Amino acid sequence: MRRGGSYRIAHMGMLFAVALVLSFLESALVPLLGLMPAMKIGLANIVVMYALLFLGRGYACALVLLKALFAFLTRGFTAGVLSLLGGSASLLVLCLLLLWPGGLSGYLFSACGALAHNLGQLVGAAILLSSAAALGYAPVLMIAGLIMGGITWWLLKALLPYFAHLSAKNNQNPLYKKLR
Secondary structure, eight states, X not given: OOOOHHXXXXXXXXXXXXXXXXXXXXXXXXXXXXXXXXXXXXXXXXXXXXXXXXTOHHHHHXXXXXXXXXXXXXXXXXXXXXXXXXXXXXXXXXHHHHTSSSOOOHHHHHHHHHHHHHHHHHHHHHHHHTSGGGGGGXXXXXXXXXXXXXXXXXXXXXXXXXXXXXXXXXXXXXXXXXXX
């Protein structure tokens, strides 16, 4: 059955709300875990990966744009640009990985997305600062991306039963089966 425009808008709003709650939770956890402010767990990216795997690139792209717009409106120009560049780089890499013939581990999928997100933000920071000094964070953020990418994949797998009502395609999607 084909869903109407109202359903898709409500569905997107619900996913965006979940991403915002996860982002807020992440902001509260970062200082408790003793992480540098630039190190994020990437909890909101769980929703983007879910959207990409089960709803399509359009939903995932819209979520990346909404997250960047929200960052712009609540934290300013720099946060909005960095969110957009990181989210776009991550989404591009995830889409390219889904084109890979054969199977792909979920960890590799998520970790590559996290690494691309960090790299996109580092390049954005270097451009905004007109200095390559921001790239000095690269080694730390690349290690963090490998670790956090694994955590976000594990969390996505754990949360899928709770997301099941959002999409009837959860266990039938060939993209998700490709990542097992």
